[in-house]
Amino acid sequence: MYPSPGIEASNFVSTFNTAFYFIVGVSLFLLVALTVIMLYFVYKYNRKRHAVAEQIEGNTRLEIIWTVIPILLSLVMFYFGWAGWKPTSKAPKDSMNVTSIARMWSFLFVYENGKQSPDLIVPVNTPVKVKLVSVDVIHSLFIPEFRIKSDMIPGRDKTMWFMPQIEGEYKIFCAEYCGLQHSFMHSNVNVMTKEDFDAWYTDTTMVITVDAGAGPGAAGEAIMRAQGCFACHTSDGTKLIGPSYLNLFGEEQVVIRNGTEATITVNDEYVKRSILDPGADITKGYQSGLMQSYRSTLSDEDILKIIDYLKTLSDI
Numbered sequence: 001m002y003p004s005p006g007i008e009a010s011n012f013v014s015t016f017n018t019a020f021y022f023i024v025g026v027s028l029f030l031l032v033a034l035t036v037i038m039l040y041f042v043y044k045y046n047r048k049r050h051a052v053a054e055q056i057e058g059n060t061r062l063e064i065i066w067t068v069i070p071i072l073l074s075l076v077m078f079y080f081g082w083a084g085w086k087p088t089s090k091a092p093k094d095s096m097n098v099t100s101i102a103r104m105w106s107f108l109f110v111y112e113n114g115k116q117s118p119d120l121i122v123p124v125n126t127p128v129k130v131k132l133v134s135v136d137v138i139h140s141l142f143i144p145e146f147r148i149k150s151d152m153i154p155g156r157d158k159t160m161w162f163m164p165q166i167e168g169e170y171k172i173f174c175a176e177y178c179g180l181q182h183s184f185m186h187s188n189v190n191v192m193t194k195e196d197f198d199a200w201y202t203d204t205t206m207v208i209t210v211d212a213g214a215g216p217g218a219a220g221e222a223i224m225r226a227q228g229c230f231a232c233h234t235s236d237g238t239k240l241i242g243p244s245y246l247n248l249f250g251e252e253q254v255v256i257r258n259g260t261e262a263t264i265t266v267n268d269e270y271v272k273r274s275i276l277d278p279g280a281d282i283t284k285g286y287q288s289g290l291m292q293s294y295r296s297t298l299s300d301e302d303i304l305k306i307i308d309y310l311k312t313l314s315d316i
């Protein structure tokens with residue numbers, strides 16, 4: 001369940017709401033006032049009452065009024081905007097650090113002890129500083145209920161911070177159009193009590209936080225779900241941006257390597273290379289340059305589990 005809108009889910013909600021409501025209020029007032037004045041003039045100066053137009057030369061007092069009032073209104077809008085934005089630019093020193101890695105089309109959150117999660121899991125009433133990393137194109141991390149949003153630009157160091165104030169689950173969206181499956185790029189923030197968070201954080205039996213079912217390949221499938229692999233690959237034979245995993249392992253594939261065609265067999269080594277160095281071999285018929293390396297987020301052990309999963313999708 002998501003908390004209802006209007007609650008102070010983060011420390012930035014009240015200042016941003018003030019700025020927003022002030023600007024909407026001023027805009028509504030002006031809309032109504034200008035419409036009323038316009039209708040009055042339409043009535044008063046229509047052709048029946050005012051057959052001949054008359055030239056009106058300047059009115060200094062009026063001109064001062066309609067210059068000064070909008071300037072003051074704009075300055076007050078600026079003040080609320082600035083007062084709301086300024087505190088977002090510098091995270092408190094005792095913030096908890098999390099790195100968010102965005103790629104087409106998923107978010108992954110990496111913690112200081114190596115823990116990884118597709119959801120942002122944080123303790124309530126603790127400042128959280130998020131390092132924003134994009135491995136491919138420009139994404140944007142947006143948590144509407146926290147009133148924070150920041151672009152994630154490849155190659156540029158950026159951070160954002162917030163302090164969650166109410167436990168619950170909140171949506172995360174990518175707010176920058178980043179390609180075909182952009183609308184599927186969303187996740188959750190899970191705000192929990194400090195005790196629950198500590199229990200989750202110190203449980204290192206599961207570095208990648210996903211619910212893995214039983215059976216062969218379950219762990220591998222869960223890892224792939226967490227890493228967002230299914231944004232581009234399917235397990236049912238449907239073609240997306242990348243080849244489907246169905247009946248892939250053990251098969252021969254024609255790939256483009258250094259501009260020339262080569263025939264390879266999909267084996268352990270090939271899968272590992274495709275994950276760590278995705279540009280090396282591109283399956284014929286697919287576009288190159290879309291997938292970035294998972295070197296920083298997947299261990300050799302994770303890759304072995306992924307291979308186990310891929311084997312379950314083939315008759316071998």
Ligand SMILES: [Cu+2]
Binds near residue numbers: 102138175178185
């Ligand atoms: Cu995106």
